[in-house]
Amino acid sequence: MEFAREPVLTSALGQLSPTSAKPWRKISELRFKRVQASFKRFRKESKSKSQLMRRRTIAGNWKMYKTAQQTAVFFEQFNPLIEGVGNCEIVIFPVSINIPTAVQATEETAIQIGAQNLFWAREGAYTGETSGEMLHAVGATWVLVGHSERRQYFNESDTDALRKTQAAIEAGLMPIVCVGERLDDHKAGKAGDVLIRQFAGGIAGLTEEQFAKIVVAYEPVWAIGTGQTATPQIASQAHSLIRSEAEKRFGREAAQQLRILYGGSVKPDNIEALIRDPEIDGALVGGASLDPQSFAKIVKAA
Numbered sequence: 507m508e509f510a511r512e513p514v515l516t517s518a519l520g521q522l523s524p525t526s527a528k529p530w531r532k533i534s535e536l537r538f539k540r541v542q543a544s545f546k547r548f549r550k551e552s553k554s555k556s557q558l559m560r561r562r563t564i565a566g567n568w569k570m571y572k573t574a575q576q577t578a579v580f581f582e583q584f585n586p587l588i589e590g591v592g593n594c595e596i597v598i599f600p601v602s603i604n605i606p607t608a609v610q611a612t613e614e615t616a617i618q619i620g621a622q623n624l625f626w627a628r629e630g631a632y633t634g635e636t637s638g639e640m641l642h643a644v645g646a647t648w649v650l651v652g653h654s655e656r657r658q659y660f661n662e663s664d665t666d667a668l669r670k671t672q673a674a675i676e677a678g679l680m681p682i683v684c685v686g687e688r689l690d691d692h693k694a695g696k697a698g699d700v701l702i703r704q705f706a707g708g709i710a711g712l713t714e715e716q717f718a719k720i721v722v723a724y725e726p727v728w729a730i731g732t733g734q735t736a737t738p739q740i741a742s743q744a745h746s747l748i749r750s751e752a753e754k755r756f757g758r759e760a761a762q763q764l765r766i767l768y769g770g771s772v773k774p775d776n777i778e779a780l781i782r783d784p785e786i787d788g789a790l791v792g793g794a795s796l797d798p799q800s801f802a803k804i805v806k807a808a
């Protein structure tokens with residue numbers, strides 16, 4: 507049985523509405539109309555198939571790459587390549603200080619911009635940190651939470667992920683909560699245990715209302731930046747496990763609506779096989795999102 511699934515764009519639309527925009531945040535009406543048109547098209551197409559499918563999302567995590575100028579150049583080249591493409595949502599996560607440049611460069615497109623991290627407090631004496639509200643104020647609408655590189659190099663825990671996810675939702679950002687096992691766990695056949703633990707510590711503490719506002723990314727650490735992508739079968743099994751944990755905690759309908767992206771060495775030549783699997787709702791792309799041509803190929807194949 508298929509469940510009605512409310513695409514994330516519903517809430518993104520709320521944030522993009524010119525009437526609700528904060529005075530200091532300039533979002534052109536044209537951009538709003540384009541996003542709205544793509545959303546309406548999606549609703550119509552989905553309904554005509556007498557079901558509302560999970561909307562695909564292709565996201566590019568740029569990590570600590572590209573200056574402001576390189577960010578602008580990327581969009582000059584990328585925007586024309588994906589003009590008229592409406593098969594999926596496109597989100598780019600540049601370096602935080604380049605978010606305003608990216609927002610400006612995508613103003614007349616349906617591309618959405620996100621941050622790679624946020625802090626859970628709204629403001630305060632937290633040197634070097636940025637709050638969700640501050641990111642939202644410069645035009646970000648998404649944020650990554652609990653990426654394995656944050657866990658590895660900055661000691662972030664599942665509890666941090668939970669607090670940051672709650673803060674993101676509070677600020678009107680759509681969090682992509684990242685989970686995934688390390689190579690040693692993978693080799694020891696403990697991937698499932700890790701995912702269950704990360705779900706319990708980082709996601710299960712959300713309310714049902716909060717859970718409806720997140721996207722999850724399964725990113726096996728052994729596949730990140732290694733060129734060794736998980737097979738569609740491995741990814742699909744992991745996604746099913748996450749969905750079954752979601753079902754136990756939040757119920758079947760909520761679990762069916764949850765979008766789960768795959769990340770780890772996604773490239774133009776493996777996206778088709780991955781996205782064909784009904785459990786894989788999109789991709790979180792690292793290295794291959796830095797090049798406009800290769801990222802456009804991935805977007806078009808999704």
Ligand code: 13P
Binds near residue numbers: 725729769790792793
């Ligand atoms: P790569 O695509 O470079 O393996 O990176 C994946 C990733 O970490 C996305 O968040």
